Amino acid sequence: MAVTKRGNGYQAEFVVGGARYRQQFDSEAAAEKWEFDTRAALKAGKVLPEGPSKSTGGKDTGTLAEVLRSATKFRWTNHDGCVGQVRNATTFVKWAGEKASPADALSTGNVLEFVEHLMDERKVANQTINRYLSAISVLAKQAGVPKPDLPWQKGKKGRLRFFTEEEVALVIQTLTLWGKDRIRDLFIFLVDTGARPYSEATKFRWLDLRGNVVTFELTKNDMPRSIPLTKRALEAVERQRPYTGHLSGPFCDIGKWEVIDVWRALREHLPSLHDTVVYTTRHTCCSWQIIRGIDIRRVQIWMGHKAIQTTLNYAHLAPNHLLDNLTALEGGAAPRLVVVNGSGN
Numbered sequence: 001m002a003v004t005k006r007g008n009g010y011q012a013e014f015v016v017g018g019a020r021y022r023q024q025f026d027s028e029a030a031a032e033k034w035e036f037d038t039r040a041a042l043k044a045g046k047v048l049p050e051g052p053s054k055s056t057g058g059k060d061t062g063t064l065a066e067v068l069r070s071a072t073k074f075r076w077t078n079h080d081g082c083v084g085q086v087r088n089a090t091t092f093v094k095w096a097g098e099k100a101s102p103a104d105a106l107s108t109g110n111v112l113e114f115v116e117h118l119m120d121e122r123k124v125a126n127q128t129i130n131r132y133l134s135a136i137s138v139l140a141k142q143a144g145v146p147k148p149d150l151p152w153q154k155g156k157k158g159r160l161r162f163f164t165e166e167e168v169a170l171v172i173q174t175l176t177l178w179g180k181d182r183i184r185d186l187f188i189f190l191v192d193t194g195a196r197p198y199s200e201a202t203k204f205r206w207l208d209l210r211g212n213v214v215t216f217e218l219t220k221n222d223m224p225r226s227i228p229l230t231k232r233a234l235e236a237v238e239r240q241r242p243y244t245g246h247l248s249g250p251f252c253d254i255g256k257w258e259v260i261d262v263w264r265a266l267r268e269h270l271p272s273l274h275d276t277v278v279y280t281t282r283h284t285c286c287s288w289q290i291i292r293g294i295d296i297r298r299v300q301i302w303m304g305h306k307a308i309q310t311t312l313n314y315a316h317l318a319p320n321h322l323l324d325n326l327t328a329l330e331g332g333a334a335p336r337l338v339v340v341n342g343s344g345n
Helices: 028-044 064-076 083-096 108-120 126-143 165-177 181-193 197-201 231-238 256-269 280-291 296-303 308-312 323-329
Strands: 003-006 009-016 019-025 213-216 225-228
Touching (some): 009 028, 019 028, 064 126, 083 108, 108 126, 108 256, 165 181, 165 256, 181 256, 280 296
Antiparallel strands (some): 003 009, 009 019
């Protein structure tokens, strides 16, 4: 036991995985017990026991709010540049729930949903998302729970997550078997349009549909854009008519948390989807177009990316051939531009 006499008390101190753990106690026995319990909690991936010098008091001990208060006091207070970290951590805690269990709130799935929230509702840039993830990493370390897989948005090498055709088919099949027909149809619509789930797909109205072309009037960049629907996407939309009645749009009565709860169940049922969220449908639509040889500029217009650099993030998926260039040089027609009635920024 690494317990030493310090002043009028006893200090327990040890290092695991490069992280230092230290607490001050009134008695040697209490210090030894805390060290034993803490080592056991670290090994089991459980929430760390609080010691008297670490606890910040209050009625929320053991909750995410307590983790935030402890991290603020012992990791961020009096450190330059940590004001933003505290602010970002506070935003996450309020979103996840102050009384939430740290293990649940800081799980990979929950963090992915928070990132989806940042992208879709708060319109947060990639670099800012990474600042949130940095704060979440500190919270996880402070709580002593397993560190979640953090989806860094820039500067991290790795595969861009999108659904394979097999995964899409499996999701459709599973939702059908579960009787979640409307969520299934929304999923089909999201994959085939690349619409932002909650700010576009569930907001578009019947009057925004003209034949097989849908216009998203409410977009992230306040620039309406129009895209044609695939046959299966149009069929998915038309199947909503019996459910909507007087409602203004096909999916407008489907709530965000209803969709998220179903997706959580899907992730548990289909482990291969553990690193996905509903927003992955948007990445899928963009990725599939690039993979199938659609040029970057037209993909940008379809997706409504303000900056072409966003679309270029998918460029490495493009096929390694220049058949369209060859066709043009030999006098053939360039690929026909099917869309658009609006410019998507």
